[in-house]
Amino acid sequence: MLIKNPESVLPSEITDERTFHERRRLMRAALIAAGAGLAGCSSETGAETNAAAPPKARELVTLKTSPFSTSEAMTSFHDATHYNNYYEFGTGKDDPVANAQDFKARPWQVQIDGECEAPGTLDLDSLIQPHAMEERIYRLRCVEGWSMVIPWVGFGLGDLLKRFKPTSKARYVAFQTLRDVKQMPGQRYRVLDWPYREGLRIDEAMNPLSLLAVGMYGRWLPNQNGAPLRLVVPWKYGFKSIKAIVRISFSERQPATSWNQSAPSEYGFYSNVNPDVSHPRWSQATERRIASGASLFNSRIKTLPFNGYGEQVASLYTGMDLAKNF
Ligand SMILES: Nc1nc2c(c(=O)[nH]1)N[C@H]1C(S)=C(S)[C@@H](COP(=O)(O)O)O[C@H]1N2
Numbered sequence: 602m603l604i605k606n607p608e609s610v611l612p613s614e615i616t617d618e619r620t621f622h623e624r625r626r627l628m629r630a631a632l633i634a635a636g637a638g639l640a641g642c643s644s645e646t647g648a649e650t651n652a653a654a655p656p657k658a659r660e661l662v663t664l665k666t667s668p669f670s671t672s673e674a675m676t677s678f679h680d681a682t683h684y685n686n687y688y689e690f691g692t693g694k695d696d697p698v699a700n701a702q703d704f705k706a707r708p709w710q711v712q713i714d715g716e717c718e719a720p721g722t723l724d725l726d727s728l729i730q731p732h733a734m735e736e737r738i739y740r741l742r743c744v745e746g747w748s749m750v751i752p753w754v755g756f757g758l759g760d761l762l763k764r765f766k767p768t769s770k771a772r773y774v775a776f777q778t779l780r781d782v783k784q785m786p787g788q789r790y791r792v793l794d795w796p797y798r799e800g801l802r803i804d805e806a807m808n809p810l811s812l813l814a815v816g817m818y819g820r821w822l823p824n825q826n827g828a829p830l831r832l833v834v835p836w837k838y839g840f841k842s843i844k845a846i847v848r849i850s851f852s853e854r855q856p857a858t859s860w861n862q863s864a865p866s867e868y869g870f871y872s873n874v875n876p877d878v879s880h881p882r883w884s885q886a887t888e889r890r891i892a893s894g895a896s897l898f899n900s901r902i903k904t905l906p907f908n909g910y911g912e913q914v915a916s917l918y919t920g921m922d923l924a925k926n927f
């Protein structure tokens with residue numbers, strides 16, 4: 602986002618989709634054979650994720666595939682884990698995979714506070730345990746002009762938030778990433794005001810599309826993708842999908858967000874994907890899809906309003922001027 606030409610670096614575009622589909626087929630078959638009736642997951646394997654390794658079979662068990670899933674060609678596991686934005690580990694697209702491998706995503710605690718009746722600090726297991734894991738194949742479009750299609754594993758953000766009983770004053774939800782300069786070498790540099798912060802209006806957070814992800818491609822999240830817990834808000838630019846969340850706060854006022862603070866004329870609070878509102882330094886009308894079958898020459902496609910999720914979310918913004926509230 603600080604770079605001059607957002608399209609300067611290309612990912613490998615190597616695909617291991619066949620492996621992925623085969624693994625999913627086996628996973629489903631195994632579940633049916635076991636007569637498993639409950640979706641769930643086991644977290645013991647969380648610490649041993651290795652981004653370079655191909656996905657292991659049945660690391661995360663998901664029975665539900667979301668009706669919100671797209672059937673578009675998926676990004677390969679390799680590309681989704683080797684072309685990342687995660688400034689805590691460096692500003693280059695290949696920095697996160699190189700620098701995040703020793704990051705300790707377990708044990709992990711999340712503090713929930715602010716305008717709610719049941720605040721608390723929970724460890725990861727008690728945070729995710731009540732929720733049935735669901736697979737959702739979502740597009741995610743980066744503000745820099747590329748997009749990916751990723752099979753996330755997680756559960757509805759709203760389902761989690763309700764557990765803490767937000768009060769009537771809870772008009773917004775704020776999120777914070779871990780601040781730990783020893784583990785996150787990028788935090789030595791003042792490219793952003795750390796910790797990374799994001800926020801949503803409460804109705805956006807409660808919208809069924811908003812996902813808290815703990816995994817992708819049927820396995821726990823690799824560190825570079827935001828282990829152990831990240832947001833995925835598919836109708837907004839990628840930077841809203843905050844990684845390595847340690848704090849969730851309900852608030853009456855619109856919270857400060859990192860990219861808006863760093864460049865308010867370039868990144869607004871809403872950041873809804875909008876082909877009609879250009880970034881001051883480049884158009885947002887098209888995007889480069891990083892997915893199997895997409896080549897350098899055919900991968901540029903039109904960006905859709907709300908990243909194609911308008912049917913689900915456009916009504917959240919009726920009456921608002923989205924050019925002003927960008
Ligand atoms: N904490 C934190 N979260 C972050 C970022 C970051 O730098 N730090 N980058 C964001 C941006 S700009 C994008 S496009 C997505 C990328 O997610 P991915 O690497 O899983 O594709 O993560 C978002 N979440």
Ligand SMILES: [Mo]
Nearest residue numbers: 743744839840
């Ligand atoms: Mo992004």
